[in-house]
Amino acid sequence: MFGLILSIAMYLGALAIFKRFPFPLLNPLVLATIFIILFLKITKIPYENYYKGGEILNILITPATVALGIPLYNTFHLLKKHVRSIMTGILLGTITSTFFTGILAVLFHLKKDIMVSIMPKSVTTAIALGISEKMHGIATVTLVIVIITGIIGSIIGPSILKALKVTDPVAQGVALGSAAHAIGTSRALELGPIEGAMSGLAIGVTGVVTVFVAPLMTQLVLALF
Incomplete structure (x- = not known):
C-alpha cells in the first residue's frame, strides 16, 4: 500500500498548494510528480518498490476514461x-x-x-x-x-x-x-x-x-x- 498512499498524499498536498496559489505552472499533477521523485531520491527507495502500489492508479486509468x-x-x-x-x-x-x-x-x-x-x-x-x-x-x-x-x-x-x-x-x-x-x-x-x-x-x-x-x-x- 506504500506506493498508493504516497501517491495520494503527495497529490492532496499538491492540490492544497494549487488551491492556495492557482497558477498554471503549479498544476497538482506536476507538483505531485516532482514531490514523489524527490521523496524517492531522498529516501533512496527504488522506483520498482514504489510502483508495486503506484501501478494501482495506472490500472484505474481505463475505467476513469470510460467513466x-x-x-x-x-x-x-x-x-x-x-x-x-x-x-x-x-x-x-x-x-x-x-x-x-x-x-x-x-x-x-x-x-x-x-x-x-x-x-x-x-x-x-x-x-x-x-x-x-x-x-x-x-x-x-x-x-x-x-x-x-x-x-x-x-x-x-x-x-x-x-x-x-x-x-x-x-x-x-x-x-x-x-x-x-x-x-x-x-x-x-x-x-x-x-x-x-x-x-x-x-x-x-x-x-x-x-x-x-x-x-x-x-x-x-x-x-x-
Whole structure:
C-alpha cells in the first residue's frame, strides 16, 4: 500500500498548494510528480518498490476514461449538433500533430524507433502503447512522452485558448482532449461539464484516428526526408 498512499498524499498536498496559489505552472499533477521523485531520491527507495502500489492508479486509468461517457451522455445533444465540426477538427488536428512531430524528429536527427515512439503522444497511455508496439517503437519512450504531453497541454492549453479568444465550450473541450488526452480532460472538467464531456469524446475519437494516421504520417515523413 506504500506506493498508493504516497501517491495520494503527495497529490492532496499538491492540490492544497494549487488551491492556495492557482497558477498554471503549479498544476497538482506536476507538483505531485516532482514531490514523489524527490521523496524517492531522498529516501533512496527504488522506483520498482514504489510502483508495486503506484501501478494501482495506472490500472484505474481505463475505467476513469470510460467513466467520461457519463458527462458525454448528458451533453449528447451537443455532439449531434456539432458532429461535423468535431470530427473534422480532430482529424485535421491529428494529421497536423503527427506530421509535424515526424518533421521535428527528422530535424533533431532522431532514430526511426524513437520517432515512431513519440508519434502517438496525444492519445491515452493504453492506446499510445499499442500504436507504438505495432510500429516497433520503444514503450518507455512512448509512456514518458505521453505523460509530458498531457501535463504540458493541461498547463498551457487553457492559456492558449484564452489568448486565441476561443470561448466556445465545445471547442475548448475538443482541443484539450485531442491534444492532451486524459490529463487535458481533467483540466477541461474544471472549466465546465460541457468542456469535460467534449474532451472525453475527443480522447476516444483521437485514439481511433491516430491508429490509422500515425503509421501513414510516419511513412510520409520518411519518404519525404
